[in-house]
Every structure is written in C-alpha cells, then in structure tokens.
Amino acid sequence: MAAGGADLVPQRDRARNMWLVSAIEGARMGGEDRYIGQQVLAIRMRRGITQRVLADRVGLSRGAIAKYENGERPVDSRRTLLDLAAALGVTIGDLTGHEQDRMDRSTAGFHSVVPDLETVLWTRGNVTDTRLPRMLDELTADSCQATKLRNDCDYAALGPMLVPMLTDAYRHVRDTDSEQAWDVLGTVAYGVASALRARGYHSLAWTAAQEVGRAADRIGSPAQYAAAAFSQGQIMLSRPGALPAALATTMGVASKIAADVRTVGEIENYGMLHLQASIVVATMGVDPEPHLTEAAEQAGRLASAMPNTSVARNESFGLANVALWRMSAAMERREPGEVLGLAPTLSPDDLPNEGRRAQYFVEIGKAHAMRKNHRESLYALLRAEHAAPQHVRTMPPVRELVGHMMRTAKRDLTTGDLGKLAQRIGVVPA
Known part of the structure; x- marks a missing residue:
C-alpha cells in the first residue's frame, strides 16, 4: 500500500478501478448491464477509500468486496446490502435505485400522482377540489378495491385512485370528526403508505403511516395501531442502522395491544407485526422462529374470531402467508x-x-x-x-x-x- 494512510487507493487497483468506473458511466448511457457492485465502487471511489477499508467496515474480506464490485458475486442478502450502505454512508436506494423506473410506461400513472399525494398529506386534505365527496360506505368499498390492486401489485390502476380517496377521507374527518371517518382515513392512509413504500417513496410513505397512527390515537383501534407500526417497520427495514428501531416499533405496539386483540382484523394486523419481526431478526442474524410460531398461532385463531369493529384489515395474513414468510426468513439467513x-x-x-x-x-x-x-x-x-x-x-x-x-x-x-x-x-x- 502506498504511504500516506489506509484511505489511499492502492496503485495496483487503479487500472482496474478506472476500467470499472468507465463501465459504470457506460451503464448510465445504456451501454452496459447494471448491478449494485457498480454503485458500491463508484461511491467508494468518491469517498477515496480502499477495498480493504470498506471490507473492514462491513466485516467481509477484501476479496468479497472485489467480487461485488466487478460483478462476480451478486449482493443477494438484505443484511449485506444494509451493511454496505451503512459503511458508505448512503441509503439502500442509492445502491439499488434506477431513476428510469419512474419513467416506466407501465407505472407512469402511479408516479404521476405522487406530487398530488404529497400535497394532500401535507395539507391533510385541505386542497382545492370541487368534487362532492363520496359517502363513507362508498369510500370504504373503494378502499377495498384499492387494497386488492395494491396486493396484486397493479400500481398503474391503483395510482389514479389514491388522491381522490385520501382527499375524501380527510374531508369526512374535518366535517364529522366521527370514529367511522377516522377509521376510514386510517385504512386509506395505510394503503397509501404501503403503495408509496413499494414504489420507493419512503419518506412520503412515513408521513402517510404517521396519519394511520393519528387515526389510531383518535379511535383507540388496536388494528390501526398495528397497521401503523407494521408500515413504519417496513420502511425502517430499508434503512441502514434502523433494524433495532424497526423491531422495537413492531414489538412495542404488539405488546401494547396483545390483550385487546379479538376481532378478525385485529388478529390479522397483530399477526403481521410478528411476521415483520421475523424478517427483522432474521436480517439481524437472530432466530426468527418465535415470531413465526406466534404468527401461526394467531392465524389459527381467525376461524373463531369475533366480527370486525374496524375496517382495518390485512387479508393477506393467514397460515399460507406465514409459510411464505418462513421461506423469506430462511432466505435472509442464507x-x-x-x-x-x-x-x-x-x-x-x-x-x-x-x-x-x-x-x-x-x-x-x-x-x-x-x-x-x-x-x-x-x-x-x-x-x-x-x-x-x-x-x-x-x-x-x-x-x-x-x-x-x-x-x-x-x-x-x-x-x-x-x-x-x-x-x-x-x-x-x-
């Protein structure tokens, strides 16, 4: 290594690094394939640190870093991705994001409404809109349709529904301040948060999740508290260094509401907190089985559960979904x-x-x-x-x-x- 400190790039690496940086630029121009290691290399070079220093920060070998950067090995674990992002001082999106995603024709309808969603969330629905708001029952039915589209990942069809739904939900809260209106607002806001997170708008998704929590505080709904915590935990799972907070958020709310979980919707949302926790602890290198077992036990309660008192549901939850999350947890543990x-x-x-x-x-x-x-x-x-x-x-x-x-x-x-x-x-x- 050249004299002058560990953060100087070794001479023997420079020719290869120059070639790889050129490849990165080619990828940006559409002439090469793209992979996470390219971004790792580009950011490392901008930081002026060596592969050895990065390897020490992440807890890997220098050879492993080299293989990620030259494309010989894929970054195929969330834990490695989080560690790389933390060591480089960036977000996961900085390593994985492709700006052209938002230009994709198939989802252009979703991305085009995000600025308006931001305005509605910032103003809590106090926007210029001359439409007559839908009745609460109609709004509830529309939110169920939006949930189906979101669960089927049809964001192109979902996008145009979100702004008028959220605006109408806020209008009912302002006009009536009723528990039903707040319950519908919480459910619509949860759907907005989930869709925004899935399409990479994490900061705005967090704002929407906070609105779910606000609705939960207003009506004291265990299902809404769980939905807000699940959404926030999902968002934090994408942030380097936030895994302990993600686990504390989900399990803190789970402990708070456990004694009051009785209805179908409450069990569904409570069970999802344990599924979320299973992925977090698996990513942290801890055994996820206690959370998966608890989720399976909750799924077994659904058939005899009390009818819903809230419109907050998570119909994805059930024994089959628990089995799927078990697969995901095993994958996180490599x-x-x-x-x-x-x-x-x-x-x-x-x-x-x-x-x-x-x-x-x-x-x-x-x-x-x-x-x-x-x-x-x-x-x-x-x-x-x-x-x-x-x-x-x-x-x-x-x-x-x-x-x-x-x-x-x-x-x-x-x-x-x-x-x-x-x-x-x-x-x-x-």
Missing part, C-alpha cells in the same frame, strides 16, 4: 436448502394475492441462484414476473440475480429467456 425444502409444502394457489405468489417464486429463484442452479432460478423468476410484472421487474434482488446470471450463465441461457427478461427489467439495454 439457508437456500431450507427455502427449497419449504417450497413444496406451500402451494402458490393457496396464497391470497398475486403479490404474495410473486414473492413465493422470487424466494425460490433466489435460493436456486445461491446454489448456482441458473436454469431453475430463471424459471422461478419468470413465474414471479408473470404473477406481478410491475413489481417484480423493479425488485432490486431480481435485478441483481438476473444481471449476475447474464454475466455467468451459459450462452444458450443468456441468449434466450434470460436475455429477454434482462431487457424487460432494465438490466441490459433493449
């Missing part, structure tokens, strides 16, 4: 054999929506990729894409795996379905 062993015990037809079915196949694809079974991984990812194309085509883990396979798989695979998938998700130029 246990591909466990994932592939669990997969045959769960039929995708038993999962409640297209988003969950897509996740099932993504987990299988990730597990096969970890075992270098590229053809099986491709088939699973194609099935995931078929279930929820708008979602799967912008998932960072999918992009990372497809890009890695394009660089390492046999030519007969890369020139066929894999190459076409790589073009559809934007890993390589069409």
Whole structure:
C-alpha cells in the first residue's frame, strides 16, 4: 500500500478501478448491464477509500468486496446490502435505485400522482377540489378495491385512485370528526403508505403511516395501531442502522395491544407485526422462529374470531402467508436448502394475492441462484414476473440475480429467456 494512510487507493487497483468506473458511466448511457457492485465502487471511489477499508467496515474480506464490485458475486442478502450502505454512508436506494423506473410506461400513472399525494398529506386534505365527496360506505368499498390492486401489485390502476380517496377521507374527518371517518382515513392512509413504500417513496410513505397512527390515537383501534407500526417497520427495514428501531416499533405496539386483540382484523394486523419481526431478526442474524410460531398461532385463531369493529384489515395474513414468510426468513439467513425444502409444502394457489405468489417464486429463484442452479432460478423468476410484472421487474434482488446470471450463465441461457427478461427489467439495454 502506498504511504500516506489506509484511505489511499492502492496503485495496483487503479487500472482496474478506472476500467470499472468507465463501465459504470457506460451503464448510465445504456451501454452496459447494471448491478449494485457498480454503485458500491463508484461511491467508494468518491469517498477515496480502499477495498480493504470498506471490507473492514462491513466485516467481509477484501476479496468479497472485489467480487461485488466487478460483478462476480451478486449482493443477494438484505443484511449485506444494509451493511454496505451503512459503511458508505448512503441509503439502500442509492445502491439499488434506477431513476428510469419512474419513467416506466407501465407505472407512469402511479408516479404521476405522487406530487398530488404529497400535497394532500401535507395539507391533510385541505386542497382545492370541487368534487362532492363520496359517502363513507362508498369510500370504504373503494378502499377495498384499492387494497386488492395494491396486493396484486397493479400500481398503474391503483395510482389514479389514491388522491381522490385520501382527499375524501380527510374531508369526512374535518366535517364529522366521527370514529367511522377516522377509521376510514386510517385504512386509506395505510394503503397509501404501503403503495408509496413499494414504489420507493419512503419518506412520503412515513408521513402517510404517521396519519394511520393519528387515526389510531383518535379511535383507540388496536388494528390501526398495528397497521401503523407494521408500515413504519417496513420502511425502517430499508434503512441502514434502523433494524433495532424497526423491531422495537413492531414489538412495542404488539405488546401494547396483545390483550385487546379479538376481532378478525385485529388478529390479522397483530399477526403481521410478528411476521415483520421475523424478517427483522432474521436480517439481524437472530432466530426468527418465535415470531413465526406466534404468527401461526394467531392465524389459527381467525376461524373463531369475533366480527370486525374496524375496517382495518390485512387479508393477506393467514397460515399460507406465514409459510411464505418462513421461506423469506430462511432466505435472509442464507439457508437456500431450507427455502427449497419449504417450497413444496406451500402451494402458490393457496396464497391470497398475486403479490404474495410473486414473492413465493422470487424466494425460490433466489435460493436456486445461491446454489448456482441458473436454469431453475430463471424459471422461478419468470413465474414471479408473470404473477406481478410491475413489481417484480423493479425488485432490486431480481435485478441483481438476473444481471449476475447474464454475466455467468451459459450462452444458450443468456441468449434466450434470460436475455429477454434482462431487457424487460432494465438490466441490459433493449
């Protein structure tokens, strides 16, 4: 190493780094494939630190960092991604984000309404709007339809519904201040938060989740408290250093409401808190089984639960979804054999929506990729894409795996379905 300190890039790395930086610029111009390691390299170079320093900060070997940066190894774990982002002082989005996602024609309708959603949230619905607001019952029915679209990851159809729904919910709260109006507002705001988070608008999603919490405080609803905490936990799961806070938020609310959980909606939202906690602790390297067991026990209560007193539901929750989260937790712990062993015990037809079915196949694809079974991984990812194309085509883990396979798989695979998938998700130029 050259004299002058650990943060100087070694001479022997410079030629290769210059080539890789050139490749990054080529990727930005549409001439190369893209992967997380390119961003890691670019940010590391801007910071002026060596691979060794970055490796020490992350707790990996220098060779591992080199393989991430030159594309020999995909960044296929949330924990590694969080550690890299923390070590570089950036967000996960800085490493995974592709600005052209928001120019994608299939989801342009969603992205185009985000500025108006921001205005409605900032003003709490006090905006210029001459429409007559829908009645609360009609608004509740529309929110159920929006939930289905969101769960099926049809963001193009969902986007145009969100601004008028949220505006009308705020109007009813202002006009009546009734518990029913607040309950509907909490449910609509939760849907807005979930959709915004899924499309990468984390800060605005947090604002919407806070509105769910405000509704919960107004009516004292356990289901709404759980929905707000689940949404906030999901957002924090994407932030380096926020895992302890994500766990404290979800489990703090779970402990607070546990004794009052009786209705179907309360059990669903409470159970989702434990599923969220299972992923957080798995990412932290802790056994997720206690949370998965608790979630399964709650799912078993649904058949005999009391009728709902709130419109806050999470119909994705159930025994099949618990099994899927068990697969996801195993994947977070880098246990591909466990994932592939669990997969045959769960039929995708038993999962409640297209988003969950897509996740099932993504987990299988990730597990096969970890075992270098590229053809099986491709088939699973194609099935995931078929279930929820708008979602799967912008998932960072999918992009990372497809890009890695394009660089390492046999030519007969890369020139066929894999190459076409790589073009559809934007890993390589069409």
